Amino acid sequence: MKFLFTFFEPVHHVFIWYSSTILGTLFLITVAQPTDQDHLNLVRRHTSYGDVLGFVHHGKLASAECYLGIPYARPPINDRRFAYPEPVDHWINLYNATYFRPWCVQFWYSDVYLEKREQSEDCLYLNIFVPRKTVHAKPYPVLVWIHGGSYQVGGSQLFPINGTVDNIVSHGVIFVSINYRLGPLGFLTNMRSGLFGNYGLEDQIVALQWIKDTIGLFDGDPNRITVGGESSGAASVSILATSPRTIGLFQRAVIRSGSAMSPWAIQSTNTDLNSAKLMEVTNCSFNDDKKTMECLRTLSISQMKNIWKLLADDGMKLIYSKSDSKSTNYNHPFLAHTYFTPVVDKYRENQSIIPLPAERLIRENARLPLMIGSTTGECIAYVSWLAYLAENDRIDLCNIEFVAPSFRFKNAEQVKQAIYQHYFDNRPIQHDTNLSHILVKIVTDQNIKVPMMKEISYYTNKNVPIFVYSFDYSDDKLQNMHLSFAMRDQGAAHGFDLVYLFQSMSVLDPRNITVEWASKDLNITYFIASTMTNFVKFGNPNFQTESNKLQFHWPPFDFPSSQQMYIGSQIKPNKVPFELLYFWNRTIEIIQTLSLQHDFIFEPPTVSNFHCGVFEDYELLNYRVAFFTVLTLSLAMLFLLGFCCFLHVNYRNQEKNIPTVVE
Structure with missing residues (x-):
């Protein structure tokens, strides 16, 4: 089954918007390019690799020197495919850094907007935006941003220059965005040292080393580097912040809407199986790793893309089958199409990036000050897509198999009974206005909120400074553009915070829709941009040396107060709902460890197959x-x-x- 959708038909819009926002901003057009006026203001910097030519961009609130498409490693092509990234060669001539370089090869469903992107394996580039003529003192702190996209798509080009300069650089912070290898090119593995995987993470580490070594020549402070990311980019930050390979490379972390402990973030078994499938289909499966590598390096990009789509289609079959059989398909869409991901690579010994399972890695190695949070309706898009299918009689929306798939759990039926009891309070599942809200909560809690709560608790136990937020702001125009099938008023969807942070729809919508921002929208932009850049500068989101325009105080997280900053129509502290963590981390874990052989079974009241209308009236x-x-x-x-x-x-x-x- 193929998905050749356009954005101008309702079903296609819903599916692709789900796909593009569930665990990353995926279908993204090339955003604001330098203007002719920008190129009239050229600037030059000297680096240890050679001189680079950039330009000055004048925004509404600030000006910045922009250096686009600087290489940080040699092109990972030919014999460097599926290998460690190598340090970039020096250049003799002046390097033209006035335009974006190609996107890394994108692995996703066929789409007209995606195909318009210039893609290449030669893609290991970064972009640097430096404050110009500012009152802020040099050297400037640095924010390095890792893009999301389910590890399959996305790029450093997606962040608009205007929003970057006005909302981040204007606060006296250098902003750096990086590319890294994606899909099988970034994460293919046979779980051995010969084809070790995690190439995309290796790219990120080499980029961070390049930045630490070179950013001083751009007026940056190599000892005040913060790494941030959203969605799969956030999961990457979660990994890097606790990996033994990155000690000393950066000092703080910003994690938005993702965690290394999210079920889609580190899938060693799934990635191994999908890699084996790719090697089998292409006749590149050998016992000799050298022969396997030689064969894989001869594959064309189109071959790899076709196999990616084959894996994706297999993952969709359960959703469209209308079958009540429980899923054993490890490529279930619930996991946001993350078919090739980072893996636990302890077999690499001293070169391991993830030597332990994610939970142990974070519990034992949490060490850096952290800003972390999520939106209130992270998985609205996925449920919206399911709602469309239900409306067209493709699936039964009340079958919670789609939001709590059996393949994820041991004792799956008992687990789903507990989920039913917890979220529906034992009442019949009915098609009403509250159903979609509950389904969004079930998926969001599993994929984003509970893993992040675990991460928060582990950092707190290590007495590491941590600041937590919950983003719940969206206005009618944003919801009307993207939400349908009774999905409005369910909270802020995945990626909505980035729309306000960069003040652009381009990070969420491939049609590059222009929006008129109201004063209340601009206040939200100011708040999230200033608090994040304060954290980058001071390790604390509260104002330290500037006037507190919004008159707020963001308390650090601790137990037992469990306070976070709620960012909605009002901005105020509230409590993190840690009862969710108890349910998923204690109740569900206990149910999964029960031994059926000893007749010890959790049996709350049952609902047959969890279908709508099983019981018309609860009383x-x-x-x-x-x-x-x-x-x-x-x-x-x-x-x-x-x-x-x-x-x-x-x-x-x-x-x-x-x-x-x-x-």
């Missing part, structure tokens, strides 16, 4: 249960009474037939 259900229970007992009593009467009559007849004995 009537109680009477029905009581009625049939009494009826059954009455029939049993009548049967016993009849049987006793039969025995009695039979006994009396036998007594009459006994002959009289005369002595």
Whole structure:
């Protein structure tokens, strides 16, 4: 089954918007390019690799020197495909850094906007935006941003120059965005040292080393580097912030809407299986790693893209089959199409980036000050897509198999009973206005919120400074453009915070829609931009040396107060709902470890297959249960009474037939 969708038909719009926002901003057009006026203001910097030519961009709030498409490693092509990134060569001539270089090869469904991107394996470039003529003191702190996109798509080019300069650089911060290898080119592995995987993470580490070594020549402070990211970019930051390979490369971390502990973030088994499938289909599967590598390096990009789509289509079959059979498909769309991801690579010994499972990695190695948070309706897009399918009779939206797929759990039926009890309060699942809200919560809690709560608790236990937020702001125009099928008023969707941070729809919508920003929107932009850049500068989102325009205080997270900053129509502290963590981390874990062989089974009230309309009325259900229970007992009593009467009559007849004995 193929998905050749355009954005101008409703189903295609819903599916692709889900795909592009569920765990990363995926289908993104090339955003604001330098103007002719910008090129009239050329600037030059000297680096240890050679001189670079950039330009000055004048925004509404600030000016910045922009250096686009600077190489940080040699092109990962030919013999460097599926290999460590190598340091970039020096250049003799002046390097032209006035335009974006190609996107890394993108792995996704066929789409007209995606195909317009210039893509290449030669893609290991970064972009640098430096404050110009500012009151802020040099050297400037640095924010390095890792883009999202389910590890399959995206690029450093997606962040608009205007929003970057006005909302981040204007606060006296250097902004650096980087490319890294994606899909199988970035994460293919056979779980051995020969084809070790994690190439995309290796790219990120080499980029960070280049920045630490070179940023001083751009007026940056190599000892005040913060790494941030959103979605799969956030999961990358979560990994890098606790990896033994990155000690000393950066000092703080910003994690938005993702975690290394998210179920889609580090999938060693899935990536191994998908890699094996790719090698099998291309006849590149050999016991000799050298032969395997030689074969893989001869594959064309189109071959790899076709196999990626084959894997994706296999993952979709369960959704479209209308079958009640439980999923054993490890490529379920619930995991946001993350078919090739980072893996636990302890087999690499001293070169390992992820030597431990994510939970142990973070629990044992949390060390850096952290800003972390999510939107309130992270997985609205996925449920919106399911709602479309249900509306067209493709699936039963009330079957919670789609939001809590069986392949994720041991004792899956008991787990789903517990989920039903917790989220629906044992009431029948009905098609009403509250259903979509509950389904969004179930998916969001599993994929984003609970993993992030775990991360928060582990950092807090290490006494590391941590600042937590919950983003809940969206206005009618943003919801009307992207939400449908009763999905409005469910909270802020995945990526909405980036729309306001960069003040551009281009980070979310491939059609590059222009939006008129109201004053309340600009206040939200100011708040999230200033607090993040304050954290980059001071390790604290509160104003330190500037006037507090918004008159707020953001408390650091601790137990037992559990306070976070709620960012909505009002901005105020509230509490992190840690009861979710108890449910998923304790109750569900206990249910999964129960031994069915010892007859110890969790059995809350059941709902057959969790389908809509199983019971029309909850109160009537109680009477029905009581009625049939009494009826059954009455029939049993009548049967016993009849049987006793039969025995009695039979006994009396036998007594009459006994002959009289005369002595």
